[in-house]
Amino acid sequence: MAGLCFDMYGTLCDTSSVRTRLGETLAVPDRLVAAIDETWRRKQLQYSYQSAQMDDYEPFWDITAHALDYALAAYDVDPSADDRERILTGYDNLDPFPGAAEALDRLSAAGHEVVVLSNGNPAMLKRLADDAGLSPHLDGILSAHAVRTFKPDPAVYEHAADSLGLPIGDCRLISSNAWDIAGAGNAGMATTWVNRTRDPPEHIGARPDREVRTLPEVADDLA
Template sequence: MMSSSSTCPYDAARESWATVRIPSMSAAVASRMSMVGSVRCRSLNGPGGGWHNYKRLSRVPPCMAGLCFDMYGTLCDTSSVRTRLGEVLGVPDRLVAAVDETWRRKQLQYSYQSAQMDDYEPFWAITSHALDYALAAYDLAPDAEARDRIRDAYNHLEPFPGAVEALTRLSEAGHDVVVLSNGNPAMLERLADNAGLAPHFDDVLSADAVRTFKPDPAVYEHAAETLDRSIGDCRLISSNAWDVAGAGNAGMATTWVNRARDPPEAIGARPDREVTTLPAVADDLC
């Protein structure tokens, strides 16, 4: 079992190691983590082909982890919508930033509300409702065509630096690499294609399959079932602290990409690995 003072046995075999923090864990989280190996690797990649542009899931030894990447805010930058907002709205940068922040905040809030109220709508609809709120909050009233152009920015989010590098290295090391996102399948497929990430995924898993949203445990359980693994043999990689807390509570291993160096959530499980960049995820797990 890994604790705050433990080191991975893989360290001794490495000449270099990413800066990775292993926070202290509560007894409950440590118990869940007792069945999880944090660093696993093999030398051969799985076969290509499969659904859409994505590689088919390979048969891998039980010691390998199924790596589940969050898409929005982890692999792709949701704030890259600001370019489109500025072009369409023609307002000062400070107002563009405020609309963007409100849009993202309401997008997450509405997903929570939808799940709690048992009133599911696909994430594209949630994103549209959140945009409508953000525009109204700042007395902006673009027409329907302009709103469509703004929404379309979510199909063209920019990948974070190192995203392709990290996914490539992890895949070549033999890990199954999948997306696990609140996005509905169509919007995830569009974004993966446009961002150039699709060839690096073994599969794309959506919360839409269980008609709720993260951090509902059902989403993480769905990923484990699809990967045909115990939930403790799956690892979520996310920049969203609330997502990490939810996955950990459900029993997943977690890596938090903490770019802002924020404190962890006060509710839910703490991450068992913490890095600040996507390439550092690969440094840790390859």
């Protein structure tokens, strides 16, 4: 059996569900809400890469806040401090994808150790896992914060293997993010890509070992 490491943001939980909070708080047209959300997520990832490459680590919650501020400024939206905080805390209340808890339970019942491996810092991951109802279905939460860098740095995947007490080749990353799959595979992990939108794989880094469309299919494949 293996150590199964699930990405949190975009894999177990839907980052686009912050659009509801954005729309309710800003009272702007849906098209603008979608644009702000897309820019926020893109900048969140970009800032994590920049932080790692510049060796200037900040916790992922701070990275997320910087990205939100960029997205709001890009569309000339200036909410009050209270409204900004309300939007930011939407990352504590993301919706789990369909079948997430059931897939985790099936894999755990099959004898796998099932954990989260995420760029999120421990406090924000715990808040989200609790709110999404996933905490009881997980054996643990592992964070890139422990090595003060971000995926796809190999140190994050190596940290997961060390924490699980397993050779890295006996660990598997399950992620919907193609860049995450490429990084984990390069580091020596097995990988399953949850490719919901039928994207092509990355052309830099490793190709996925397995590819599915949904979280229940991960359990079908590995349980």
